[in-house]
Amino acid sequence: MRVAWTRDDDVWRLDFRLDADDDLAGTVTDGQRVRLATNSCRLRLPYPVDDVHPDLLALAAWTVVAPYTRSRIVFDRPVSAGLAAALEEGWPVQAGPVGGSPRSGARLAISYSGGADSAAVASILPDAPFVHFQRISHPRVPNRWTHYRADILAKLAAQTGRELTVVRSDLEFTLAEPRPGYPEHHAVAAGAALMADELDLAGIAFGYEMGSRWLGGGRYVHRYTPDNPMWSADGRWGRLFAAAGLRVVLPVGGISEATTMRLALGSGLRRQVRWCLRGGDGGACGTCGKCLYKELIQAAVERRPLSTTITADRPVAAKWQQPPPYGGQEMIEYGCARVPGIETTPFARAAEHLRATEESTRWLDHCYRPALDEIPDPWRKQIADFMAEEVGFMTEDEARRVESWGQQ
Numbered sequence: 001m002r003v004a005w006t007r008d009d010d011v012w013r014l015d016f017r018l019d020a021d022d023d024l025a026g027t028v029t030d031g032q033r034v035r036l037a038t039n040s041c042r043l044r045l046p047y048p049v050d051d052v053h054p055d056l057l058a059l060a061a062w063t064v065v066a067p068y069t070r071s072r073i074v075f076d077r078p079v080s081a082g083l084a085a086a087l088e089e090g091w092p093v094q095a096g097p098v099g100g101s102p103r104s105g106a107r108l109a110i111s112y113s114g115g116a117d118s119a120a121v122a123s124i125l126p127d128a129p130f131v132h133f134q135r136i137s138h139p140r141v142p143n144r145w146t147h148y149r150a151d152i153l154a155k156l157a158a159q160t161g162r163e164l165t166v167v168r169s170d171l172e173f174t175l176a177e178p179r180p181g182y183p184e185h186h187a188v189a190a191g192a193a194l195m196a197d198e199l200d201l202a203g204i205a206f207g208y209e210m211g212s213r214w215l216g217g218g219r220y221v222h223r224y225t226p227d228n229p230m231w232s233a234d235g236r237w238g239r240l241f242a243a244a245g246l247r248v249v250l251p252v253g254g255i256s257e258a259t260t261m262r263l264a265l266g267s268g269l270r271r272q273v274r275w276c277l278r279g280g281d282g283g284a285c286g287t288c289g290k291c292l293y294k295e296l297i298q299a300a301v302e303r304r305p306l307s308t309t310i311t312a313d314r315p316v317a318a319k320w321q322q323p324p325p326y327g328g329q330e331m332i333e334y335g336c337a338r339v340p341g342i343e344t345t346p347f348a349r350a351a352e353h354l355r356a357t358e359e360s361t362r363w364l365d366h367c368y369r370p371a372l373d374e375i376p377d378p379w380r381k382q383i384a385d386f387m388a389e390e391v392g393f394m395t396e397d398e399a400r401r402v403e404s405w406g407q408q
């Protein structure tokens with residue numbers, strides 16, 4: 001794989017060319033199969049930036065081309081030895097040319113999507129600036145995803161009143177299959193990487209919560225995953241970001257989606273929180289699968305009946321009519337144990353299968369301490385203090401629920 005960046009005013013354009021042994025079909029770090037649609041993409045920065053450190057350009061490019069690269073990555077400007085080493089240790093590739101010096105920064109920014117998890121991060125780090133990724137269409141790929149309201153999400157991010165950098169990009173359209181999306185999940189931070197010198201960044205905080213970090217996440221295997229290659233501090237991506245002077249920080253890595261929901265709805269950002277990608281100015285759509293799943297969690301947190309027009313026979317509710325395992329199953333258990341009248345909702349059959357109780361799901365109200373050990377030094381204390389004050393830590397028994405997840 002060969003990559004090249006060119007700049008035109010506020011737009012940085014990435015072009016890449018596959019080597020003979022590269023493949024249009026690829027596999028993402030989480031195991032998802034993807035297929036390439038086109039070999040260029042753009043990142044539109046909020047203002048023209050002349051110079052971006054080569055390690056940051058290389059990091060951003062790698063989040064786009066990694067799935068298709070088999071044995072070699074050639075950048076258009078020399079990267080630091082540390083960055084090349086992180087690539088070569090994390091993937092079976094040769095990386096170069098090598099020759100630059102490493103970079104560093106001082107501040108922590110939040111990769112802010114506007115969902116409950118990133119709003120919870122924002123409440124933990126009230127002074128951290130936001131970097132928001134906004135999807136825009138690609139000039140060479142038809143947009144069949146016009147229902148995805150990236151404009152609304154960017155508007156809501158602006159309404160938070162926080163220091164905000166919006167980077168607009170069509171990089172998701174480099175994916176033909178399964179659908180437009182981040183080539184690697186880390187591509188959400190490609191814009192933050194390009195702005196990292198401007199913003200003097202030393203780290204990026206993501207809203208990946210305990211399910212994504214420790215319980216196998218929604219998309220991949222449903223089990224305890226201390227060595228998660230996506231989000232563990234010493235996994236391949238954690239080391240690559242660190243080599244580019246940008247530490248990955250997961251402030252909510254030790255708490256569940258129920259707890260991030262509670263924190264987000266209890267924060268000053270409550271009115272801007274939006275997990276639905278389809279809703280317009282009037283609010284969430286209320287009819288998509290994400291709305292149904294999040295409504296279960298919100299109803300559980302608020303200890304009220306489910307409020308939805310979705311019935312069990314709708315396609316978006318189909319998976320809950322099947323036996324487990326489910327993606328995000330810990331949250332289905334939590335919701336089924338706490339929502340009054342669950343037997344009259346689309347989750348009735350799941351509830352019968354899971355037989356969860358408040359007692360069996362109480363661990364999801366507390367913080368899993370090992371998640372704090374992964375947070376880099378300059379930011380660990382602030383986050384640990386918040387968890388002690390606002391959440392509380394798991395008992396040993398509760399921590400064992402995390403560590404035996406998927407094995408019962």
Ligand SMILES: [Zn+2]
Nearest residue numbers: 276285288291
């Ligand atoms: Zn929705």
